[in-house]
Amino acid sequence: MSDAESLKKACADLADAELLGFDVETTDLDPYRGDLRLIQLSDGQKTKVIDLKAFRGKGDLKTLPELAPLREFLASPRQRKVAHNAKFDCKWVRHHLGIEVGNIYDTYLASILIAAGEGERRHGLADVVQVFLQRTLDKTEQVSDWSANELTQSQVEYAARDAAIMPEVYEKLNERIEQDALGDVLALENDCVVPVAEMELNGFYLDQTRWREQLDKVVKEQTRSGLELQELLAAGVAQASLFGRAEINLDSQAQVSEALLNLGVPIPNTTRAWELQPLAEKFPVVEKLLEYRGFAKASQSFGENILEFVEPSTGRIHADFRAIGAPTGRFSCSRPNLQQIPHEAEYRRCFRAPEGRQLVIADYSQIELRILADFSEDANFIAAFESGQDFHAATAAQVFRIKTEDVSEDQRSFAKRLNFGVVYGIGASRFAMMTGLSQSEAENTLRKYFATYPRLDEWLRTAAATAKETRMTRTRSGRLAKFRFDENDRASVAAAQRYAKNMPIQGTSADILKRSLRVLHDDIRFSSARLVNIVHDEVIVECDAADAEATHSKLESAMTRAGNEYVTRVPVKVDIRTADAWAK
DNA sequence: GTGAAGGGCCAC
């Protein structure tokens, strides 16, 4: 339909439904580039396909009175809107109709939660319909031309079908969600859809001039370093090649390895930085290679490519966040990945607040260790946090049985690396390699560590043992991870056990971050504050300079409250600052 | 030309 009267009637027709399939068709994948063409709503019996093309000519869709019934309908929390990858639909409705969709149920996220990290299962709507309804869904019209003046019968039918099937998909999926006790974690995920959709629409402002200045510097350095490296490597190639000096592709590890061999450098199995590092002192060419690699990485991964993601109409970067990017529940981010911007100030200072705005940057302090303390209920581990002192120094004091003020820099460093290693299920050999201790010294230190924290030791052992039996584990929200391993393959058992130790910790951290996004969203509504980036345990909000103080306390409070919902035996600490830019 | 695999490295 495409007129005001029938739109009003359509909304009234569906008003009594508790559950509605919800879908949109658009002329592009990017809401900043294309138009929202169709909105489809269905209770499973009655299906309404609303063509916005006719309304577009009449004014701004955000305020057009004729669309008011639709906007109210979508915003209302009364009907549950069931959509597949609802983030997509929410972004379009938010951007083009100015509406925050109320009461979302995302079957895409539900399907991923049910799969619990198992197998290579796909989660497109057609895949989910196949698995849960044993029916084949034709998606060929998905990529058809949705900008045509007149849509074909086939297009309209396709659009209607996608919405009409959703209530049925919901029934089947939700049955499994209940069976697998995934209701709470799905609610957590559904609550995040709108905050994440808005974060992507908000984008993160990048100072392109600063970025380019930094890039120019790096490229110059890379060129200089590359020439010098070429010089040093040429000596090796000259002997090997009758034609004398040949250009080496410095980005080819095969060519570089060969040249290094010719120079008599005893290269290890790999040419990774941490393997080459010990050789750098003896061989200037290795040192030069490492220097070159640093500049190459910087210019290739954090150069022009990032600038290409700046949306011209906003001057900002609108990255793509996947809510369940990892089976642990962590987000992943791409195009570009704003979660891997180098920590150095030269890069992060380019991500700044525009004129008149400020950034409020908050992160959970040592959240994974606090979660581990909370899980294990180890009195000493908890005490180390409750002391309020430097945590790694406090553990060093406990492990080495000395006063905190007597802890040496070395001892603190050992404690720090142990604390982090433990979260990943580290073994003595890896710890030895990491610290330069001998195997037996490493074993000794680990033994002392676990003697200090007996309940922690116990928790980790139980996690590993249970994993072997049940082949699954959960986070605090009930997020489930299943894993496969071959009982006869010791390496695969060990890998599964490390995962079983780490997943509940990493995953609970993800739960907490997600919860904080929802709490924050509700707290900053109707203010100038906008969520612009998240990095696993960090949240970045941009706001008017005048609102900085209020935003600061709202963010701190939201994150603390979210943390306290999942971590109760250990204090949750949020480090927070207001700044012009992301850099410290 | 396109795509997958592998090495390498950035983040937490």
Next chain:
DNA sequence: AAACGTGGCCCTTCAC
């Protein structure tokens, strides 16, 4: 022989 968890993206290499 041995590897400490989760990602994305760059480049080269190699197959089609």
